[in-house]
Amino acid sequence: MDMEQKILITELTRGKDLAKQLSNNLNPSSSSLETHQHLIQKIISSYEKALSMLHCDASLKPNTTPRTEVSYQPCKDINKKRKTMPQRTEHVKVGWTPEDGYCWRKYGQKDILGANFPRAYYRCTHRHAQGCLATKQVQKSDSDPTIFEVTYRGRHTCNQNSHLALASNSSKDNKIGKELHVKTEESIIFPSFSFAHESIGLEIMEDDLFLDMGSFSPSFRSPATSESNYLSKSPCHMMNEFGHGQSHNVQAPESELTADIISTPTSVNNSPFGDFDFSLAKEDLDTNFLFDYLDTCS
């Protein structure tokens, strides 16, 4: 782990500790307003340092045409329904079901009122084995059938390293990419993934700022042949398929990206995987994920 990463961890850890202090100090009888403000200032400063190191600035990549766009916004009525687990929604601008590196098992599909396409329900394959409660819903967008709206619920608590395995396997046969790459250039620290000739656009909305590795290790499966089952195949199969060198030629012009994408903050360029780039807003980074991931890769 290089010095920059250590500093980053230090700053984020400090921010967390300060937040804890502030939380303890929020007892009105125990501290003053000045104390609160001081702690808040320190927290902000700490996070600003860390984020500046992450340097999520699109201008850093002036020659890059961002093919992957990630943005966040609150999901307004997410908690009105039964589930209160955090959600995020990705809009995937590609004609195929997005695959996210985790293994999902489809457990249902429903026609949704007012929607042209059914919604498919997936849960983590390791739900029973490891008690992983992560689920996702996949639905084609009404406005643009080439967009899949993927809503994630809950975190993966399973010990699932398929996203890493994907890169590892692909490096063996040299079909998809060379290796998982942690990009530290320009202080961006995040893995990049790519598949030859593929480009997608993502829109992610979430009401909290967690980040699952699974959402950012995308691969894609072949176009389904029927409308009714276009969401059906287990992503695990696709991992194998990609491992055997399938490649798809899809181009998603930026002009087709949905108009409600809020921001297009960064694009990580020069990915060792080729054309597929992932970009992140700085808010995207879940430090636990980041450090776990860095540990994995170091």
Next chain:
DNA sequence: AGGATTTGACCCTC
């Protein structure tokens, strides 16, 4: 044979 998908029924919330 075992695991994944399909699909109608059921459950829960509004």
Next chain:
DNA sequence: GAGGGTCAAATCCT
């Protein structure tokens, strides 16, 4: 009661 989410038996696939 409507609509969305989940269950589970039947079916399909490897």
